[in-house]
Amino acid sequence: MGHFEATHELDVMIEENGYDDHFHDHHHGDKYQSNFIHHYIFSMDHKIIARQFLITGIFWALIGAAMSIVFRLQLGFPEESLAWLQPLLGKWIVVSEAGIGKLAPEFYYALVTMHGTIIVFFVLTAGLSGTFSNLLIPLQLGARDMASPFLNMLSYWFFFLSSVVMFYSLFLNTGPFAGGWTAYPPLSALPQASSGSGAGMTLWLVSLTFFVVSVLLGGINYVTTVLNLRTKGMSLWRMPLTIWAFFVTAILGILSFPVLVSGFFMLMCDRGLGTSFFLSEIFIEGQALDYIGGSPILYQHLFWFLGHPEVYIIILPAMGLTSEVLSVHARKPIFGYRAMVYSIMAIGFLSFIVWAHHMFMSGVNPFISNFFVVFTLIIAVPSAVKVFNWITTLYGGNIKLNTPMLFAIGFVSMFISGGLTGIFLGNSAIDIQMHDTYFVVAHFHIVMGVAAFFGMFAGVYHWYPKMFGRFMNETLGKLHFWGTMIGAYAIFWPMHYIGMAGVPRRYYSFDTFDSFAHFGDLNKFITIAAIIVFAIQVVFVINFFVSIWKGKKMTTRNPWGATTLEWTTPIDTGHGNWPGKLPIVHRWAYDYNKDERDFVTQITPLAEGETPGDH
Amino acid sequence: MSGLIIFIIVILIAVILVQLGRVADLASKIRGEEKVASQQNDRTAFWLVVFMVVFLIFCVVSAIYYKDMMLGYGPNLAASEHGGKLDSLFNVTLFFTGIVFILTHILLFWYSYKYRYKKDRKAKFFAHSTNLELIWTIIPSIVMTFLVVKGLMVWNEVMPDVTPQDEVLEIEALGYQFAWDIRYPGNDGKLGTREFSKIQPGLNDWGMDWEDEKSQDDILLTGADMIVLPVDTLVRVRITSKDVLHNFYLPHFRVKMDAVPGLPTYFIFRPTTTTEDYRERLREYPDYQVPADPEDPEGPQRWETFEYELACAELCGKGHYSMKRILRIVSREEYNEWLAGQKATYFSSIRGTDIDPFKGQLLGSEIKNRKRELNAAFTNALKGDAEGDQIIRLDHVFFDSGSSTLKEMSKYELDNLAGLIKTNNISVELSGHTDSSGDDDANMKLSEARASTVLQYLLDKGVSSEMKAVGYGETKPVESNDTEEGRAANRRTELKIISK
Secondary structure (H helix, E strand, C coil), X not given: CCCCCCHHHHXXXXXXXXXXXXXXXXXXXXXXXXXXXXXHHCCCXXXXXXXXXXXXHHHHHHXXXXXXXXXXXXXXXXXXXXXXXXXXXXXXEEECCCCCEEECHHHHHHHHHHHHHHHXXXXXXXXXHHHHHHHHHHHHHCCCCCCCHHHHHHHHHHHHHHHHHHHHHCCCCCCCCCCCCCCCCCCCCCCCCCHHHCHHHHHHHHHHHHHHHHHHHHHHHHHHHHHHCCCCCCCHHHCCHHHHHHXXXXXXXXXXXXXXXXXXXXXXXXXXXCCCCCCCCCEECCEECCCCCCCHHHHHHHHHHHHHHHHHHHHHHHHHHHHHHHHHHHCCCCCCHHHHHHHHHHHHHHCCCCHHHHCCCCCCCHHHHHHHHHHHHHCHHHHHHHHHHHHHHHCCCCECXXXXXXXXXXXXXXXXHHHHHHHHHHCHHHHHXXXXXXXXXXXXXXXXXXXXXXXXXXXXXXXXHHHHCEECCHHHHHHHHHHHHHHHHHHHHHHHHHHHCCCECCCCCCCCCHHHCCCHHHHHHHHHHHHXXXXXXXXXXXXXXXXXXXXXXXXXXXXXXXXXXXHHCCCCCCCCCCCCCECCCCCCCCCEEECCEEECCCCCCCCCCCCCCCC | CHHHHHHHHHHHHHHHHHHHHHHHHHHHHHHCHHHHHHHHHHHHHHHHHHHHHHHHHHHHHHHHHCHHHCCCCXXXXXXXXXXXXXXXXXXXXXXXXXXXXXXXXXXXXXXXXXXXXXXXXXXXXXXXXXXXXXXXXXXXXXXXXXXXXXXXXXXXXXXXXXXXXXXXXXXXXXXXXXXXXXXXXXCCCCCCCECHXXXXXXXXXXXXXXXXXXXXXXXXXXXXXXXXXXXXXXXXXXXXXXXXXXXXXXXXXXXXXXXXCCECEEEEECECCCHHHHHHHHCXXXXXXXXXXXXXXXXXXXXXXXXXXXXXXXXXXXXXXXXXXXEEEECHHHHXXXXXXXXXHHHHHHCCCCCCCCCCCCCHHHHHHHHHHXXXXXXXXXXXXXXXXXXXXCCCCCECCCCCCECCCHHHHHHHHHHHHHHHXXXXXXXXXXXXXXXXXXXXXXXXXXXXXXXXXXXXCCCCCCEXXXXXXXXXXXXXXXXXXXXXXXXXXXXXXXXX
16 A cells, blocks of 8 residues: 655655754664663663563553453352462462352452453553653654653563562452552551451552653653654644643643552551541441541542543543544545634643533532533533544545555444443433443443553554565454454443343342342353453454564554654654654644645645645 | 373364364465455455344344333333432433444444455545544444533432431441341431441441440341341432451442441432332233242242342452342332331340440439339329329339348439428338348348438438338238249338328
């Protein structure tokens, strides 16, 4: 699909029109990249750091997904023996005298908790935003690197440290933390309440504190880079939507994660220093505790003040990637660019004033909920605008249905399906019944789990050539897409029905209650679908790693015929991204099929008499 | 060994997959990449449409198939007054979102198909349209406004607390790892105070403040007793927790609220369907016409064994999934009958034990009761003419064992007695009696001494009527001395009216 054999042409254009920042005057020899350790491990190059985030994210995604398979086996096949997992899980498989191995309930809850924590923070925050913000912000803005490459490196290594601590906690004798990824006290504060709330919770808190440091270092860098290091001509309104999404995401992270950490510190004080921020009037294990006057609900406010923006921290980058991929492969400008930007900003702003919609049923004053209902449901409007704009982007296009495009289309489908159920849950009156049922599980998995993964996959397949100079295999990519698309709906669609029937989430077994006991067939079906989808993800992982060395080589700089700057760099993009001058930007990022030209790169000056595409 | 085999199989599958991918690549190279890409594009576009059609059909058909699980359909009707409103709000939302879901999916996949890559096609340069964007900003805004207003109207009807005018039955649900305890207010209709620091496992699991009069008639359901509530009665559940967060969840009633330690919450609902009626409703559904216990095909069917269930809906630890309690909704008559059979916990299991703060003392209500009883006995005795009628047994006069020292508790009775003798101005004989155990003489002396003590007490209280104290020892038993109960009844103090 070579459109443009223009390796030299692009260089010539940049050399003629570009902006000389005397790059080579400062970087003689560029020693720090000269050996393996500095090049691939303690690298300060944003492209390497992006790949480090991505590969660490894949590692965690496999662990997080494998955990879900284990607890799905328990839920779908409670009668079957899990004794075969004993070599791996040891004492957490309790074998009865009849030889039937069951997951210990404590460990079931530990798995559920770790699955959530890992996927939300390590995969969909670090693995998604960390990867693509790092890769694309400098490349698409025409910057040599991040504003502070050193902080950028620290950002990854704090994530790594956080990962190591969390990974270590999986092997504790008392088990990892098991009180849900939201870690509500008093359950998370009292080791008497749950075995995972001892050392497991301590490590969980330490790990996530490191993680927040990582997010903040990254976020400060992203914001600074976007504000200060845009190349000449790259006004804010010429930035691709990916950058807008990463920019707003980073701001959300900077504003919300510190609040989470303050909550964590207070929790640590309650756990270790005898304060009563979140604890009051507790009698547990035959003992009345000394804590008086705290409020568990305060923690929930602090948590969800991050927790809600967090879901947008997850989904906005996926939206940005999807917008870009849809536009490139439909060979059309993204429809309503400015509306898209304003929607991102509106969603970002609103995400800060809706947090208590997670708490309608937690004992907050019902009057307060009125405000949160209103703001929550307002989010549906910018979200709807985005969906309609994506669909209109397809309208009248010339669509190449390759793997990245399929995942982008899949993203839109998932975002619609999961977003619409949010309208039920955001309405507090319906939430009375739906809160903490499988309906919620279905909703958030589709809208911020599967959809975010789809955005991420679209991004990985689309920018893989930029990262590794090779393509991922298209056949396996399509297999991956179809398996995931069909499989993900097969997993989560039935959960709506189970939720409507009233079955609560986070139940280890449904047998105790006659009301919840009769959905065994659906639970089996879900588990089987989950196993298949997991197997399909293994196909992706194989494709990913094999293609690094064996994939089809990239022979042209701009294989997709895209307009953005990252495709104007050499195939083997070195440190500093552009070998000579920096490109100068003359137009917005979406001049596809304008004036009889298939695409016009951002570095192409306006022809005489040409009106800009975003007039 | 089997692990190794599985490992090898996985590796083999991986190799096969990679090879398949490469073969496809090579094949397309041989057949001309552009042509193959275009063919594949067509095929993918076709399958996208197929997917869309199958998916939408599947969604609609599965929704119809599982409609009995949906709120407000089939057997899943709300059993409370407010529940129906929630269900209809759910279905209104389902209607609007359903339309959007189907339309956007048709457009998304149809456009992907219709505008699939063609070599000679040119994409439109269509970057924005203010009108279109206004339309799809305004229409969702209108629909959202409608849903918000409707939703908030329901919410603000369901959630506010009761007013003093409301006639409401308030019960308390106390969650702990891993069960619910339930408390009824007793005759006064008020829940007494309790305090977490007073909790003593096994003795006072609720941390009840037994000094509070409102507590003394509270009924604490024990063990697995089912919760019973009257139909068509406004119920306010005070929801509390002993240790971690729990959530009071009654799925059939659309009731859900967190139980928070240190912060009592509440939920108010009016049950509208009795358990019996709900069973009758379920009876019509084939799903419920199967044996409740698959092992016992002759046993009762599912609809017959149906019970409302109380569950926990907030992760509270390893036993979170097992916090079940049965709730039964009955007619008011049945409820009253059931309530009459319940004993106030204080009197049934606390009174007189070591944790009773009034141990060795009389409660205000008991003082009143005894006064009433003594008055009644006195009135009877004054009216009666026969010899036996004129004897009043002083049931609440006690002495220390083997001595003639009055117990503190006896003074309530004697004070009442002093008052009655004074007002009626009668002459009386006070007699002491013992059981048959021990030495006869000693018994005689003890009974005399006790009668004298009582006499002296009354004199001290200013009784000036003619009184005499007599000891009968064991000579006048009222019951057999062979049983402990009999002997206890024989140890007594009596008053006999001699002249009116």
